[in-house]
Amino acid sequence: MSAYRDIVENGLWKQNPGVVQLLGLCPTLAVTTTAVNGLSLGFVTALVMAASNGSVSPIRRIIPEEIRIPVFILIIAALVTVIDLGMNAFAHPLHKVLGIFIPLIVTNCIVLARVEAFAARNPTTPSMLDGFMMGMGLTMVLTLLGALRELAGKGTMFSGIDLAFGPAAKQFVVTVIPDYPGFLLAILPPGAFIGLGLLIASRNWIEQRKAAAETVTMPPMTAARSH
Amino acid sequence: MSESKLKHTATTAAFMVMFTVIGTTLLAYTYFTTKAPIEASEAEARMALLDQVLPPTMHDNDLLKDTVKIVAGGELGNRTETLAYSARLGGQPSAVILEATAPDGYSGDIKLLIAIHHDGSLAGVRVLTHKETPGLGDYIDIGHGDWIKHFDGQSLAKTPDEFWKVKKDGGHFDYMAGATITPRAVVKAVHQALHYFSANKDTLFAQTAANEVQGVAK
Numbered sequence: 001m002s003a004y005r006d007i008v009e010n011g012l013w014k015q016n017p018g019v020v021q022l023l024g025l026c027p028t029l030a031v032t033t034t035a036v037n038g039l040s041l042g043f044v045t046a047l048v049m050a051a052s053n054g055s056v057s058p059i060r061r062i063i064p065e066e067i068r069i070p071v072f073i074l075i076i077a078a079l080v081t082v083i084d085l086g087m088n089a090f091a092h093p094l095h096k097v098l099g100i101f102i103p104l105i106v107t108n109c110i111v112l113a114r115v116e117a118f119a120a121r122n123p124t125t126p127s128m129l130d131g132f133m134m135g136m137g138l139t140m141v142l143t144l145l146g147a148l149r150e151l152a153g154k155g156t157m158f159s160g161i162d163l164a165f166g167p168a169a170k171q172f173v174v175t176v177i178p179d180y181p182g183f184l185l186a187i188l189p190p191g192a193f194i195g196l197g198l199l200i201a202s203r204n205w206i207e208q209r210k211a212a213a214e215t216v217t218m219p220p221m222t223a224a225r226s227h
Numbered sequence: 228m229s230e231s232k233l234k235h236t237a238t239t240a241a242f243m244v245m246f247t248v249i250g251t252t253l254l255a256y257t258y259f260t261t262k263a264p265i266e267a268s269e270a271e272a273r274m275a276l277l278d279q280v281l282p283p284t285m286h287d288n289d290l291l292k293d294t295v296k297i298v299a300g301g302e303l304g305n306r307t308e309t310l311a312y313s314a315r316l317g318g319q320p321s322a323v324i325l326e327a328t329a330p331d332g333y334s335g336d337i338k339l340l341i342a343i344h345h346d347g348s349l350a351g352v353r354v355l356t357h358k359e360t361p362g363l364g365d366y367i368d369i370g371h372g373d374w375i376k377h378f379d380g381q382s383l384a385k386t387p388d389e390f391w392k393v394k395k396d397g398g399h400f401d402y403m404a405g406a407t408i409t410p411r412a413v414v415k416a417v418h419q420a421l422h423y424f425s426a427n428k429d430t431l432f433a434q435t436a437a438n439e440v441q442g443v444a445k
Contacts, residue, residue: 063242064242067239067242070243071242071246074246078254081257082253082254082257085257086257086261088265088268089265092265092268092271092272096272182362184361184362187361
């Protein structure tokens with residue numbers, strides 16, 4: 001059972017695609033102008049990753065070694081197109097907002113990376129979990145970054161939520177700072193780089209604190225001598 | 228040796244072909260099952276857009292079906308063929324909705340949707356797409372400001388040709404300091420669209436739908 005725990009932990013924290021592996025930066029930086037955008041694209045990516053890992057894993061032994069990459073890409077591209085068409089049909093406004101970034105999930109390195117590194121070597125169930133959890137890790141980062149930029153840039157939270165969850169959800173839009181003049185830099189691409197930098201720094205800071213705490217709890221051998 | 232190599236290549240190729248066929252089948256199936264819903268939601272989105280420029284009370288016909296094709300270029304400045312939607316009330320022409328392109332925005336084309344009443348006054352204008360600077364030139368978009376509503380009720384009769392400019396240029400139309408190029412382009416495009424309308428009124432309202440209207444070359 002601990003194997004599954006490791007997968008979850010890797011996806012969400014230890015090997016987080018957004019702030020540790022730094023894979024799939026194109027959508028990370030481009031789409032995260034609002035929290036809802038980040039959440040939606042992240043979730044779609046997680047679905048694609050679970051589906052692609054889940055479909056590669058059962059056939060991993062029959063795919064000839066030489067053509068595995070083209071086959072993986074073919075599978076990923078087909079799945080993304082299916083999801084793209086499905087969203088266009090049943091979640092049209094959201095599809096319009098995410099636009100070009102849905103087909104671009106194909107080119108997101110993290111999808112192929114997980115297929116190649118995990119699904120091609122592991123049984124189906126853990127593979128699907130790995131894809132989904134890596135996707136959720138990315139979703140977390142995208143949502144946080146989106147929330148950060150939205151708050152700093154527009155002073156609102158969850159604007160555009162009606163596009164993802166129907167018009168009834170419009171009441172969940174929170175104007176955190178009323179009459180906010182807007183901070184353009186946060187919405188423009190540089191804001192994404194700065195925001196991601198802050199997120200990476202915070203994660204590293206937490207990791208370092210954890211590491212430091214662990215060394216302190218060890219028996220202090222020479223600790224007294226260090227100033 | 229070479230024979231086994233050949234065999235290996237053939238197997239590999241066969242696998243690739245097999246996966247391609249499976250992938251294509253899956254895509255074809257999805258395409259055909261989602262085709263109708265996609266068309267329906269696109270029509271719905273289109274209709275919601277048309278409702279913004281022309282209140283639904285202004286027509287009792289199906290706007291999406293009562294269209295006239297307009298060739299690219301001419302006074303409307305569109306780069307591709309567009310549709311003009313004819314609104315009718317009790318069989319009588321009430322308004323027309325045109326697409327126009329302002330080619331001289333601050334950064335690229337500004338696409339507009341313009342509804343003009345039968346008497347030549349504007350029912351409404353909306354920006355379809357633009358690439359103007361966020362926070363600066365984007366107030367022409369209804370999502371970022373009410374500026375575009377200034378056009379409601381305007382007409383060639385109400386505002387003479389020489390006043391179809393922003394106030395900075397001596398015209399009648401407001402603008403925001405720091406972004407004059409954007410409103411200037413929009414005002415010009417709307418003005419030209421009104422001229423196009425008065426010159427082609429009869430063709431636009433012709434009873435036979437889906438006939439070609441010649442673009443008026445300048």
